Amino acid sequence: MKKYVVLFIIGIAVLLLMGCSNPKEDKARIDKYLDRVYGENEYTLEQNPKHKRYYIVKLKKYPGLKFNITVSHQPFMGSFVWNDFDDVFTEHVIKTFQSSTDMGKDHIEYLDPELAYSAQVKSIDELKTSYDRFVAFINTVREKYSALIDVENLPLRFDIHGIRFKGDVSDESKYVDVGRAENGKVTMKSFDELYAELAPQIQTHAMNPNGVMIRASSGRTFMLGGDSFEDCLYKVMDLDNPTGADLSSIVLQPGEISETYTLAKKDDYRSARIEIQVKNMTDSPCSLYDATLYKMVISNSDTIFIKDKSIELIYDERREWVDPYKALNISKPNSEQERTEGVTFKNIKVLFLESQSSKSIKTVIVTFNQ
Numbered sequence: 001m002k003k004y005v006v007l008f009i010i011g012i013a014v015l016l017l018m019g020c021s022n023p024k025e026d027k028a029r030i031d032k033y034l035d036r037v038y039g040e041n042e043y044t045l046e047q048n049p050k051h052k053r054y055y056i057v058k059l060k061k062y063p064g065l066k067f068n069i070t071v072s073h074q075p076f077m078g079s080f081v082w083n084d085f086d087d088v089f090t091e092h093v094i095k096t097f098q099s100s101t102d103m104g105k106d107h108i109e110y111l112d113p114e115l116a117y118s119a120q121v122k123s124i125d126e127l128k129t130s131y132d133r134f135v136a137f138i139n140t141v142r143e144k145y146s147a148l149i150d151v152e153n154l155p156l157r158f159d160i161h162g163i164r165f166k167g168d169v170s171d172e173s174k175y176v177d178v179g180r181a182e183n184g185k186v187t188m189k190s191f192d193e194l195y196a197e198l199a200p201q202i203q204t205h206a207m208n209p210n211g212v213m214i215r216a217s218s219g220r221t222f223m224l225g226g227d228s229f230e231d232c233l234y235k236v237m238d239l240d241n242p243t244g245a246d247l248s249s250i251v252l253q254p255g256e257i258s259e260t261y262t263l264a265k266k267d268d269y270r271s272a273r274i275e276i277q278v279k280n281m282t283d284s285p286c287s288l289y290d291a292t293l294y295k296m297v298i299s300n301s302d303t304i305f306i307k308d309k310s311i312e313l314i315y316d317e318r319r320e321w322v323d324p325y326k327a328l329n330i331s332k333p334n335s336e337q338e339r340t341e342g343v344t345f346k347n348i349k350v351l352f353l354e355s356q357s358s359k360s361i362k363t364v365i366v367t368f369n370q
């Protein structure tokens with residue numbers, strides 16, 4: 001017992017020693033860092049009167065700005081020089097630029113470590129105005145606050161709101177990496193490159209107001225009765241196409257239902273496996289890619305969201321569990337037809353199939369009730 005107590009005390013002592021710092025050594029380390037990054041005699045340094053372990057830095061090139069610097073000591077992680085240069089400078093340049101620029105509904109923010117431009121638009125053509133503002137901002141940084149580019153490694157991100165892209169069930173947000181500022185240089189996609197990348201991803205079909213949102217415990221939301229087959233390919237899941245057939249050449253006749261296709265995330269052990277079928281709900285022939293999501297068979301999911309209802313599928317006797325049909329306020333299947341096709345809920349039919357070994361739901365089948 002004494003042996004373990006001694007080892008414990010030694011361990012605590014080591015942690016305390018690792019967390020301790022030598023003020024003179026830390027100061028010398030800070031001086032060396034500032035000389036290397038900003039140049040000797042290019043800054044002033046004074047101790048923070050409120051926090052003795054911190055120092056306040058002023059760069060001679062930017063006399064109106066101050067930032068903090070210290071040596072951080074972390075148990076098991078060693079020590080490193082920490083400063084809030086990027087926060088201080090990005091916040092200042094963003095505030096200065098936006099106060100003198102008509103930003104519309106757009107805004108710029110620093111989301112460590114990324115510099116993000118948020119664009120509120122209604123069409124892809126409106127992006128040009130927002131993109132030009134972002135370029136103007138980067139040029140301002142390059143001309144007046146070059147230290148940000150010289151010192152920091154800033155990924156540049158373009159956040160797009162208001163456009164529905166393939167795979168979206170509403171006007172969701174899309175985040176696009178458009179470049180990087182580092183080592184005194186800025187590399188950035190041209191607007192033509194950005195347009196060429198995004199244009200093929202724009203959702204062109206109208207969203208069915210009668211569609212029903214379905215989401216398994218992992219992955220994105222599907223719109224049963226609203227998504228097209230092509231939308232389903234943008235749900236960050238892999239399509240299993242064992243035959244390698246050219247799916248884009250498949251044409252469905254009016255009312256025709258497609259074969260079953262499987263979507264899965266192969267790198268996620270607990271990811272849901274989803275089988276889908278689409279249907280041509282128009283009066284004329286259409287391609288498989290344009291057909292509407294008609295049926296989903298969902299397996300290996302802990303929960304499922306149907307419309308605005310969250311339903312637990314894994315039975316656990318240690319906590320209260322609500323029967324899935326009761327959660328939807330519908331009765332269990334009573335007829336042979338309901339046991340085969342499912343029970344009507346809103347404008348879909350839903351069927352929960354129990355596991356043979358427990359009350360847990362192994363499979364959920366939802367079909368659009370056109």
